[in-house]
Amino acid sequence: MGASEMRVYGGVTGADRKTERRAQLVEAGLDLLGGTEGDQLTVRRVCGRAGLTPRYFYESFADRDELVAAVHEHVVQTIATRALAAVEAAGPAAEAKIRAGLAELVRAVAEDRRHGRVLFSVTLTDPLLARRRVESSRFFARLLSGQARQSYGVPDTPELGLVAQFMVGGLAQTLSAWLSGALPLSEAELVAGCVEIFTAIADRKAPPPSG
Structure with a gap:
């Protein structure tokens, strides 16, 4: 051997x-x-x-520290894989994709709140985890930018990056507040509210139809 x-x-x-x-x-x-x-x-x-x-x-x-990094990576990959699969299965309509992705993301942190705490909890102040959260926020912003380009035909510009970072950061804060009980909303209400906000921003940034 x-x-x-x-x-x-x-x-x-x-x-x-x-x-x-x-x-x-x-x-x-x-x-x-x-x-x-x-x-x-x-x-x-x-x-x-x-x-x-x-x-x-x-x-x-x-x-x-290596284990902390591995745990965080596991959570990010689990949630990203689930959300992207939901988006792909939602069909071609842009709003349907937004709803499917957000619903699956919320479902993922609701089903296993450990995931939400690792990604969003303000009580976890580990310096390594803080750095990893910055990296994962950028990762999710890139995913969001990619979906915007694909579904809405939004050009890849610094402004798109700004909007994606803003939306990801706002969603993270919203989920953190919801998981802590500060937002007394049902899962369905939370998803509906987030979809409304995301769709409004996406429609505003989408280029006008040609012709």
Whole structure:
């Protein structure tokens, strides 16, 4: 057996077991970072929650910060994948795409509030998490700009970037307030309000029809 090969136990390779352990640690990290008690994430706590020894933690992560980054990335990718799939399935109408994307995003944070806390909670002040949130805001703004170009034919200009950043930032604050209970709205009411705002801005920025 070469150095690059892994032994197989019970039909599962060593690489597969490592992947499974990493996923366990990320899920445990999400529990602790996105829990109702705020950031309780330490190496000892996450290993206890995952039922793994520190040896297996350091198999996948150099330190706590690497796990925090992995948890945040997991949340961003989960929500982005769900929202984009909903947009693609919504058909060609621009407003239908806006409604589908926002509804799926709200549903994602409502179904698993850990996701919303990791992305938006003001009680999580970890410096690394703050930097990652800036990066994810830019990522979602790029996605929004791409949808605006595709659905409305809006040209790729600095003004589009400004509007996208403004909308993403406003939506993040709105979801943060809703998750904390400061906005006493149902999920359907929240989605309807956000769709109205997003559609109004999109219609205002869309180029006039030709002809």
